[in-house]
Amino acid sequence: MTFQLMRLQPDSIALAAWATRHGVLSPDGDYGYALHGLLSAAFGEQTPKPFRYLGNKQGLLAYTSESLETLRLHASLATPDVARALGLNELDTRPFPSEWKEGQALGFEVRVRPVIRAKDGRERDAFLHAVDAISAVEGGGIAQRAVIYGDWLAKQFAVDEAAKIIQAQMEGFRLTRVLRKASTVENGKRKPLAVTGPDAVFKGQLQVGNPDAFVRLLARGVGRHRAFGFGMLLLKPALSC
Structure with a gap:
């Protein structure tokens, strides 16, 4: 590729x-x-x-x-x-680059929408899912969010052993309303609907696992909403982090 x-x-x-x-x-x-x-x-x-x-x-x-x-x-x-x-x-x-070495260390930055699919098919904030709908303040605040979102990110990297996180920190977080097409049709069209969810930026270092899987991860992106500005894995030499 x-x-x-x-x-x-x-x-x-x-x-x-x-x-x-x-x-x-x-x-x-x-x-x-x-x-x-x-x-x-x-x-x-x-x-x-x-x-x-x-x-x-x-x-x-x-x-x-x-x-x-x-x-x-x-x-x-x-x-x-x-x-x-x-x-x-x-x-x-x-x-x-489209060729990487197993074990290669790289700096990374990625903006993600850390959500999961609930049993009813709807998306749910990975933090709220982990703490069973306890609010951010009651559940430990931004520090606990960072830990839970970091675990979520590590799982995304680990698919097909593409990469693993050496160290990472959440550089930014906010709840944002983004537009997506509504499931209902009005006048023959699906109008955009504002959906609120987590919007986080992580920076850190990763280690390449399976080189072919890592290339697929770059091409696919991380998490959901990849066609709307989330999930692009930006890379840099590890020493520049």
């Missing part, structure tokens, strides 16, 4: 205008649903994912298996408002 790391520099004003016009800006200002729609409009079935929007200064990063030429060809067909919102004229990529 070959990788490219893609970068875009969305125009913050055009992005906000597009999201507002299409009714896809969450009550908390999260652009995940809007960027999902914009990327799909620009690239179709070749939509890069997972992706991470790092704000106006750092832009949007994504993993893709498509070549720069193919991506630019798709981007050239985008409408002016989509091209302006995403900054498609500045589309760029660089080759990203």
Whole structure:
């Protein structure tokens, strides 16, 4: 499997205008649903994912298996408002490693939505599931959340022995409302619905386990909501952490 790391520099004003016009800006200002729609409009079935929007200064990063030429060809067909919102004229990529050594140490950063599927099929905060619906204050607060979410993250890395965490810390946490398509249909369409859930950023060091499984983890992303700005595993040399 070959990788490219893609970068875009969305125009913050055009992005906000597009999201507002299409009714896809969450009550908390999260652009995940809007960027999902914009990327799909620009690239179709070749939509890069997972992706991470790092704000106006750092832009949007994504993993893709498509070549720069193919991506630019798709981007050239985008409408002016989509091209302006995403900054498609500045589309760029660089080759990203696709071969790793077992035991290799790497620094990482990842934004995740640590949720699990409940028995009724609905998503539930992994923290609330672990403490049986005790509130964050009564259940030990942010420190206990960090431990529980850290355990959840370790399990995601451990699938097919892809990687294990050497050390990690939760650098950021908040409860955010993000938009997802409602299960009910109104006027022939499923309207976006605001869903509240955990939004956490972890940084630390990992150790590569099974190299092939690790490549699949990078391509798939971590956890759920990977097509909406969560789960992209950003890597750096371990010594720079």
